[in-house]
Amino acid sequence: MVITLAEVWRALDEITDPEIPVVSLVEMGIVRDAQIEGDTVIVTMTPTFAGCPALRVMRDSIVEKLTARGAAHVEVKTVLTPRWSSDWLTDAAREKLKAFGLAPPPKHGGNAQLFFPDQVACPYCNSTDTRVANHFGSTLCRAIYFCRACQQPFEQFKAL
Amino acid sequence: MNDTLLARNVLALADDSLLLGHRNSEWAGHAPILEEDIAFANLALDELGHAQLWYELHQELTGREPDETIFFRDAADYLNIQLVELPKGDWAFSMLRQYLFDAYENVLLAHLVNSSNARVAEIAAKQRPEEMYHLRHTAHWVKRLGLGAAESHRRMTAALNELWAYALQLFAPLENAQALTDANILPNPRALQTEWENQVGAHLTASALAIPAARAPRAKSRSEHTAHLRELLTEMQEVARSEVYGVEW
Numbered sequence: 001m002v003i004t005l006a007e008v009w010r011a012l013d014e015i016t017d018p019e020i021p022v023v024s025l026v027e028m029g030i031v032r033d034a035q036i037e038g039d040t041v042i043v044t045m046t047p048t049f050a051g052c053p054a055l056r057v058m059r060d061s062i063v064e065k066l067t068a069r070g071a072a073h074v075e076v077k078t079v080l081t082p083r084w085s086s087d088w089l090t091d092a093a094r095e096k097l098k099a100f101g102l103a104p105p106p107k108h109g110g111n112a113q114l115f116f117p118d119q120v121a122c123p124y125c126n127s128t129d130t131r132v133a134n135h136f137g138s139t140l141c142r143a144i145y146f147c148r149a150c151q152q153p154f155e156q157f158k159a160l
Numbered sequence: 161m162n163d164t165l166l167a168r169n170v171l172a173l174a175d176d177s178l179l180l181g182h183r184n185s186e187w188a189g190h191a192p193i194l195e196e197d198i199a200f201a202n203l204a205l206d207e208l209g210h211a212q213l214w215y216e217l218h219q220e221l222t223g224r225e226p227d228e229t230i231f232f233r234d235a236a237d238y239l240n241i242q243l244v245e246l247p248k249g250d251w252a253f254s255m256l257r258q259y260l261f262d263a264y265e266n267v268l269l270a271h272l273v274n275s276s277n278a279r280v281a282e283i284a285a286k287q288r289p290e291e292m293y294h295l296r297h298t299a300h301w302v303k304r305l306g307l308g309a310a311e312s313h314r315r316m317t318a319a320l321n322e323l324w325a326y327a328l329q330l331f332a333p334l335e336n337a338q339a340l341t342d343a344n345i346l347p348n349p350r351a352l353q354t355e356w357e358n359q360v361g362a363h364l365t366a367s368a369l370a371i372p373a374a375r376a377p378r379a380k381s382r383s384e385h386t387a388h389l390r391e392l393l394t395e396m397q398e399v400a401r402s403e404v405y406g407v408e409w
């Protein structure tokens with residue numbers, strides 16, 4: 001084995017979510033665990049939205065990247081428990097989403113009532129004079145809002 | 161014994177989500193407004209994702225791969241209820257069908273997260289917040305269309321009168337399912353129906369839509385299908401089945 005666990009984590013932190021290419025799978029909380037057993041690297045991941053079509057791309061990216069870094073065998077496991085929560089997004093990741101034009105998800109602490117806050121800060125001008133334009137957006141994890149202040153539509157990463 | 165019985169019930173859950181997702185996907189490019197085109201594509205994808213989780217559990221219980229189960233099974237062996245195989249109809253029909261199903265899933269999943277089977281419980285927990293988003297969206301539209309113009313109210317009333325008896329099949333258990341209820345793996349369908357009727361009834365009334373009088377499900381068994389299912393599967397399975405004869409990608 002020519003790859004160390006530290007190198008594995010570094011490599012995983014370089015792989016981005018194909019639908020949000022500014023945050024890594026580690027920052028997203030999608031990669032849950034990495035282990036080296038013999039000549040096999042075992043990565044455990046958990047899906048964000050169950051039907052997310054990017055899951056397969058992420059799985060392939062993990063295998064490809066770790067193989068390129070020297071792993072002889074890569075096994076990617078998927079687990080559902082504990083259930084992925086948007087609360088897991090790090091503060092640094094939230095800032096990156098905002099800079100990307102995607103309003104970060106509100107922290108909900110498991111309270112479903114907060115999943116759709118009436119006011120979300122516009123990632124462009126920070127105004128909270130916004131409204132939901134559509135509960136669904138261009139990917140499963142996004143909703144569409146409109147900012148009355150700067151008259152811009154924008155997307156929000158949904159709380160889950 | 162319980163594994164075989166559970167596999168059959170899990171397959172019914174999977175088939176319901178798969179077919180509803182497939183019907184929703186037929187709105188892509190055809191919805192009355194762009195936002196709803198996007199919404200229905202998302203609803204379709206979510207339902208396919210949920211179906212996939214159930215088909216994976218079905219595979220763990222039976223050894224049958226999801227692709228084989230989906231593409232190489234004939235209509236007679238599908239266990240979905242007729243509600244989800246009906247053609248998409250007009251937009252009121254699709255919206256109301258999705259609402260009736262979302263309300264059912266929200267009630268069902270609230271029970272399944274406490275299932276004594278750990279896999280059933282975790283799959284339900286994964287789906288539940290996504291289904292809350294669905295219900296929020298469709299409940300909003302049911303009210304908007306019910307209380308909207310005379311034409312939207314007329315179409316919603318027609319859709320409800322058509323769909324109600326089909327929806328009641330959601331609560332008709334598969335044969336021998338009582339054993340799973342006794343083992344606290346699945347909830348009691350009668351209790352589910354009461355919760356669903358209370359919630360749905362209150363919302364439809366608030367949306368100025370009258371609950372139809374029908375009390376009996378449209379079909380008695382999940383093995384009874386309309387000709388629409390065969391047509392849907394013929395199209396959905398065509399590519400997978402032709403690959404057997406040597407088509408390469």
